[in-house]
Amino acid sequence: MYMMKDIVRDGDPVLRKIAKPVTxxxxxxxKKLAADMMEYLINSQNPEFAEKHHLRAGVGLAAPQVGISKQMAAVLVPAEDDESNTDKKTTDKYSLKLVLINPVIISNSVQKAQLFEGEGCLSVDKDIPGYVPRSARITVRYQDFSGNKQTIRIKNYPAIVCQHEIDHLQGHLFYDRINKKEPFAAESDVIFV
Structure with a gap:
C-alpha cells in the first residue's frame, strides 16, 4: 500500500522523463502497480483513513509519481450529483474509475476548461496559483489489463484529471501550463469546473 512517503516529489528526475510503454x-x-495506485486513491478519498495515515486526497496517480517510469495511471473521480461527465452512464459513486495503460489523447475540443481554484498535485507540495487551461472534452485511447485497445470520451472535471495524469507520463507538471505573465488570465469561452 502506497503512503505519502512513497510519492515522488517535484525535483525528482523521474517526473520529467517520458515514461516507457507498458508491454x-x-x-x-x-498488475500490482495498478492495484496499489488505485488503492492509494480509494484510501486517500476516505476521510477517516486519510487522516489516520496522513494521506493527501487524490483523484489521479501516475506511475512516475511512485518512481516507476511506465505509461500507467490510475484515475478515481467521485461522481457528481448533477451530471455524468463521461459518455458512460454510471450508478457507481465514481464518475470515472479507471487504470489507463499506454494512454493517448486522440482528439480534443477547441473549447477549454479549467479549475476555478487551479490545480494541485500529490508530487508538488507547494501551492502554485494560476489557471491551467485544458481541453473541455477529450477522447482517450488506452489499453486495458488484457492489452485490448479501448476508447473513452470524457468531459469537464474527469477530462481535466485525465489530461493531468497523461501529462505526468510525458514528463510535464501542471504548472508548466500556467501563463507565467498572467497566471489568472482566462479565455473568453472557457468552462470553469
Missing part, C-alpha cells in the same frame, strides 16, 4: 501480457509487478 503485454502484464507482469505481476505491473
Amino acid at each position: 503485454f501480457p502484464l507482469s505481476e509487478t505491473d
Whole structure:
C-alpha cells in the first residue's frame, strides 16, 4: 500500500522523463502497480483513513509519481450529483474509475476548461496559483489489463484529471501550463469546473 512517503516529489528526475510503454501480457509487478495506485486513491478519498495515515486526497496517480517510469495511471473521480461527465452512464459513486495503460489523447475540443481554484498535485507540495487551461472534452485511447485497445470520451472535471495524469507520463507538471505573465488570465469561452 502506497503512503505519502512513497510519492515522488517535484525535483525528482523521474517526473520529467517520458515514461516507457507498458508491454503485454502484464507482469505481476505491473498488475500490482495498478492495484496499489488505485488503492492509494480509494484510501486517500476516505476521510477517516486519510487522516489516520496522513494521506493527501487524490483523484489521479501516475506511475512516475511512485518512481516507476511506465505509461500507467490510475484515475478515481467521485461522481457528481448533477451530471455524468463521461459518455458512460454510471450508478457507481465514481464518475470515472479507471487504470489507463499506454494512454493517448486522440482528439480534443477547441473549447477549454479549467479549475476555478487551479490545480494541485500529490508530487508538488507547494501551492502554485494560476489557471491551467485544458481541453473541455477529450477522447482517450488506452489499453486495458488484457492489452485490448479501448476508447473513452470524457468531459469537464474527469477530462481535466485525465489530461493531468497523461501529462505526468510525458514528463510535464501542471504548472508548466500556467501563463507565467498572467497566471489568472482566462479565455473568453472557457468552462470553469
